[in-house]
Amino acid sequence: MHVVPPALERLIKELSRFPGIGEKTATRLALYILRKPASDASRLAEALSDLHASIQLCSNCYTFSETDPCDICSDQRRRDDLVCVVEEPGDLLAIEKTGVYRGVYHILHGALSPMDGIGPEELKIKELLGRVKSSSIKEVVLATSSTVPGEATASYLADILQRMNMNTTRLACGIPMGMDIKYADMHTLGRAIETRQSLG
Ligand SMILES: [Zn+2]
Numbered sequence: 001m002h003v004v005p006p007a008l009e010r011l012i013k014e015l016s017r018f019p020g021i022g023e024k025t026a027t028r029l030a031l032y033i034l035r036k037p038a039s040d041a042s043r044l045a046e047a048l049s050d051l052h053a054s055i056q057l058c059s060n061c062y063t064f065s066e067t068d069p070c071d072i073c074s075d076q077r078r079r080d081d082l083v084c085v086v087e088e089p090g091d092l093l094a095i096e097k098t099g100v101y102r103g104v105y106h107i108l109h110g111a112l113s114p115m116d117g118i119g120p121e122e123l124k125i126k127e128l129l130g131r132v133k134s135s136s137i138k139e140v141v142l143a144t145s146s147t148v149p150g151e152a153t154a155s156y157l158a159d160i161l162q163r164m165n166m167n168t169t170r171l172a173c174g175i176p177m178g179m180d181i182k183y184a185d186m187h188t189l190g191r192a193i194e195t196r197q198s199l200g
Helices: 006-015 022-036 036-055 089-098 125-134 147-164 186-194
Strands: 082-086 104-107 137-141 166-171
Touching: 006 036, 006 082, 006 104, 022 036, 082 089, 089 104, 089 186, 104 125, 125 147, 137 147
Parallel strands: 082 104, 082 137, 137 166
Antiparallel strands: none
16 A cells, blocks of 8 residues: 555655755645646646757857857857856856856866765866867956865866966955855855956
8 A cells, every 4th residue: 555646756756856855845846736737747847858858068168058059158249268167057147147247158067076076077177178278268267166176176277277378367255265156145256256366
């Protein structure tokens, strides 16, 4: 005998895999979906299955995009000689919200964390260095978070980029140590970009 019908249990199991969602929240969400009309559930299922079909990584900056190159890389009004390096697409969105940055981006898809088995090979570092070598980039802004992995990534990259004689800057004041930049308030983050400091 199943206390929870297997179909419901399956949904609870899938939902509880999401970050920050435990079994309790997953159960509440699953029951909510079940109580709503079947058409609502179908719309949600359709949105989920379309996601991977319509979104890919931009082959230049590696953000998620429906087009390749993405809208930011193909925007002629942006400076393509200024590249801001971030850990995740969510960090790009946070910087875009400040409205002060007019360059392009490079998404690493993580930060160096040897304890978790994340080395340079696991990140889009080779791709970043390829961009730096092959295009007319004048400045690389290291906007990784001020967490331990974020700082380790910034100093690893600063080292290599400076050996390539690349002008390298790091986000300046205002971002507290240990903070993920996604959670910094918009004004603080905007100011940190404007007052970025040279690492050379
Ligand atoms: Zn792009």
